[in-house]
Amino acid sequence: MILFNEQGSNSHINLAKIDISGNLLWHYRLADTVSTGLSMSVDSLNNVYISGDRSDGSFSNVAFMLKIDMNGNLKWKKDGIPGNDRDVRYSKIKVSSKNEIYVLGDKQEGFNQFMKIQKIDSAGNLIWFKNIIVDIKGRMISKALELDNSGNIFYAGSLIPIVTDDQGQNYVGYIMGRFSPQGDSVWSKLINNWDIWSGDDIFMKINNINHINILCYMRDPKFRGKVIKYNTEGDSLSSGNFNDSYGSILSLALDNDGNPWGADQCFKIIMSTIILLNPMTPSARQTGKANMTRKDSVVTEPVRF
Numbered sequence: 001m002i003l004f005n006e007q008g009s010n011s012h013i014n015l016a017k018i019d020i021s022g023n024l025l026w027h028y029r030l031a032d033t034v035s036t037g038l039s040m041s042v043d044s045l046n047n048v049y050i051s052g053d054r055s056d057g058s059f060s061n062v063a064f065m066l067k068i069d070m071n072g073n074l075k076w077k078k079d080g081i082p083g084n085d086r087d088v089r090y091s092k093i094k095v096s097s098k099n100e101i102y103v104l105g106d107k108q109e110g111f112n113q114f115m116k117i118q119k120i121d122s123a124g125n126l127i128w129f130k131n132i133i134v135d136i137k138g139r140m141i142s143k144a145l146e147l148d149n150s151g152n153i154f155y156a157g158s159l160i161p162i163v164t165d166d167q168g169q170n171y172v173g174y175i176m177g178r179f180s181p182q183g184d185s186v187w188s189k190l191i192n193n194w195d196i197w198s199g200d201d202i203f204m205k206i207n208n209i210n211h212i213n214i215l216c217y218m219r220d221p222k223f224r225g226k227v228i229k230y231n232t233e234g235d236s237l238s239s240g241n242f243n244d245s246y247g248s249i250l251s252l253a254l255d256n257d258g259n260p261w262g263a264d265q266c267f268k269i270i271m272s273t274i275i276l277l278n279p280m281t282p283s284a285r286q287t288g289k290a291n292m293t294r295k296d297s298v299v300t301e302p303v304r305f
Contacts, residue, residue, distance in 0.1 A: 001048055003040045013037040013050060015068055026072035033077070035064055039145075041095040043122070046070035051090035051103055054079070063090045063105045067124065078124045080105060088113075092145035094153075100181060102153050104145040113139040115157050117179060128183035134175060134190070136161050144204035146212075148232060152186070153179040154212060156204045159190075174202050174216055178234065187234045191216065201249050207258030211237065215252040215262045225249045225264050 002016045013030040015037075035054040042048050047069050054064040063080035080090055080103070090105040101120045106113055118129035134140060138161035146154045156176040177188030191214075203215040212230040228239045250263045 001040065001042065003037050003050060005036050010034050011036050013052065013066070015040070015048060015050065015072070017072065028068055028072045028074065030066070030074075030077070033064075036089075038089060039092045041093050041101075043095045043099045043101075044097075045099075047075070047122070049093050049095060049101060051093035051105070053089035061088050063088060063107075065090050065093065065103060065120075065124065067122075076124050080118075091142045094145050094147055096147050096151050096181075098151065100151065102145060102147070104142045104155055106140070106142050113141070115140045115142045115155070115175075117145075117153065117155060119181075119183060130179065130183055130185065132157070132175070132177070132188075134159060140175065143202045146204050146206045148206050148210045148212075149208070150210075150232075151181045152232060153181070154204065154206065155179070156202045156214065158202055173218060174214075176202075176204070176212075176214065176230075176234075178232065189234050191228075192218075203249065203252035203262070205252050205254050205260060207254050207260075209258060211258065213252065213254070213260040215249055215260070217249050225262065227252075227260055227262060229260075 002018065004014050004016070005011045006014065011034060013033075013035045014027065016027045017025040019025055033054050036052045037050045038052040040048055040050045047067055049065065049067050051063075051065045053061040056062050064077070065080060066077035067075040069075050088106055088108050090103050092104040094102050096102070099122060101122065102117065103120060104115065104117050107116055114134070115132040116129060117132060119127040121127060132140070132155070136159060138159065141158045141160065142155070143158055144154075144156040148154065154176070155178075156174060158174055174191040175188060176191065178186040180186055201217055205213045207213065210232050212232065214228045214230065215225060216228070217225050226239060226241055229237045231237055252260060252262045254260060
């Protein structure tokens with residue numbers, strides 16, 4: 001399955017299914033709605049659930065989700081959180097092994113933006129929803145939603161305050177937490193990133209032994225990416241530095257052994273980095289770098305160290 005959006009102000013959600021040889025099996029386009037798809041997940045019957053946002057015809061967006069069956073037919077489309085900002089959306093959607101569906105999104109009220117998480121059934125009906133609110137004046141931006149083997153729900157987001165204070169202050173950059181399948185908040189925690197200008201990107205992956213791997217960006221004392229590993233109770237197990245140059249983190253993935261791999265992009269010295277964090281070393285730092293001719297180049301043959 002390939003989820004993509006059309007460029008321009010009148011974007012439309014597109015979903016295509018191809019076989020292993022690259023042949024197109026079917027293509028669905030949501031032609032009647034100006035919309036953007038941000039995430040998708042597939043249930044055991046090969047139904048596809050897509051989350052994102054749609055335009056309401058003025059200057060506002062509405063959080064939006066839809067379901068497409070295994071043959072490429074639209075089953076339903078539903079509005080969610082209304083708002084007056086382009087970041088009001090359903091950013092992530094996940095379907096569990098028991099076909100339980102969870103959606104993470106953002107909602108704006110005045111100058112503040114916070115996160116919401118909800119559980120729906122296969123018909124798109126609400127089962128429960130929860131607000132995720134931190135006492136800051138600024139924006140919370142939902143970034144990651146993952147499920148462990150027991151059906152627990154884990155989320156992560158960025159915190160961006162409105163005002164700046166002394167740069168020596170420990171700024172909170174990220175929030176992460178856990179909900180039970182019944183919607184009970186089990187724990188949540190804040191991650192300081194020591195700099196108000198970072199705190200934007202965060203990625204999360206959970207391996208088969210329920211280790212939670214986080215890739216985020218912080219300054220401690222200088223800008224760099226960091227991989228942090230937690231258990232399901234939110235206790236930090238290990239961490240490793242990802243790079244030593246200002247740039248951006250791009251993705252996080254797990255190999256067959258559950259080890260985290262990440263990719264980033266450095267702005268000052270045009271290059272990309274791919275690393276493997278050694279899971280047995282509390283503070284491992286291993287980097288493999290490939291010189292690039294363009295800032296937006298991609299490492300096509302990463303080397304494992």
